[in-house]
Amino acid sequence: MKDIDALRRLEEWPRTHLANLPTPLIKADRLAGHLGIDALHIKMDAETGFALGGNKVRKLEFELEPNRMAGVTCLITAGGAQSNHCRVTAAFAARLGVRCILVTQGVEPAKPTGNALLHRLFGAEIVTVAERADRTPTMHRVAASIEAEGGRPMVLPIGASTGLGCLGYASAALELTQQLDALGDGSSETLLFGSTSSCGTMAGLVLGLALLGRPDVHVFGVSADAPSEELTAITLELAREGAALLGASPDLASVPLVTIDDQVGGGYGVPTVAASEATADFGRLEGVVLDPTYTAKAAAGMIDWISTHEVTRKQRVVFLHTGGHPGLLA
Ligand SMILES: Cc1ncc(COP(=O)(O)O)c(C=O)c1O
Structure with missing residues (x-):
């Protein structure tokens, strides 16, 4: 019904x-x-x-709705080096005028292509970690350092799911x-x-x-x-x-x-x-x-x-x- x-x-x-x-x-x-x-x-x-x-655009419209974004200075999220979710998060941050830090796993590409290129084009700062399992603890460490600087971070879980x-x-x-x-x-x-x-x-x-x-x-x-x-x-x-x-x-x-x-x-x-x-x-x-x-x-x-x-x-x-x-x- x-x-x-x-x-x-x-x-x-x-x-x-x-x-x-x-x-x-x-x-x-x-x-x-x-x-x-x-x-x-x-x-x-x-x-x-x-x-x-x-698909990430529909999810982030809700995750990053104006009331939740009030006062936020930095979006932090994670994914693979080719993450679509990281791409769209970085673009939302650019449009909303806040900082974006992406924790991506794998080696830093010598010449970024595809989504890795777009992450950088949208102005995100990239923190590279070796393993998938390192991503979430690194996001929280980065968030703590933003807070220590007087900023207000928002950590978005992988995939905005x-x-x-x-x-x-x-x-x-x-x-x-x-x-x-x-x-x-x-x-x-x-x-x-x-x-x-x-x-x-x-x-x-x-x-x-x-x-x-x-x-x-x-x-x-x-x-x-x-x-x-x-x-x-x-x-x-x-x-x-x-x-x-x-x-x-x-x-x-x-x-x-x-x-x-x-x-x-x-x-x-x-x-x-x-x-x-x-x-x-x-x-x-x-x-x-x-x-x-x-x-x-x-x-x-x-x-x-x-x-x-x-x-x-x-x-x-x-x-x-x-x-x-x-x-x-x-
Ligand atoms: C292009 C694309 N399709 C499908 C999916 C899967 O969507 P979900 O993570 O909501 O299961 C993703 C997730 O990263 C994606 O980037």
């Missing part, structure tokens, strides 16, 4: 509007034909616009269902595929769909790294945290959620043959750019699912394109 009060609170929630919304829902007929299905739609969150777009950040995707669920309902294509079920890693995107979608009372939208998260059970548990926990912020307790289990973890291959960011083929298909047939770490593996998961399951006439397939273009050019 639709929770109108919680949906109103969601729509009225303060945010720093930087995304170009709504993002288009495009019909990918040539790719659909290639995959042997009647219709495929792509929800182009690669085109949220700000700082080359992607918090209960608050996932409200960005709860709101996206509202936007997407309006677009789907306007298609008038006679479908009664939607199979929605997208990438999942720190889980805020899928958590927000599940929350939004549960608040909307939309069990007809099935959510498939394709893992970029961790095993399914772990990601499903984190997704539901984040969705519960987001619901609590809205004072709601929707039936999250009413939204069908499947986490697929057989596209990870050699690990996070390691290319796979299926992902490279998906990238080629999206490019050649639709002029759509995928990134190697997230969206190419998600597309490979969707393509594999389509080839091993029957998609009925009543079902429509939608690919959520979460962005990440700069990673292809790294």
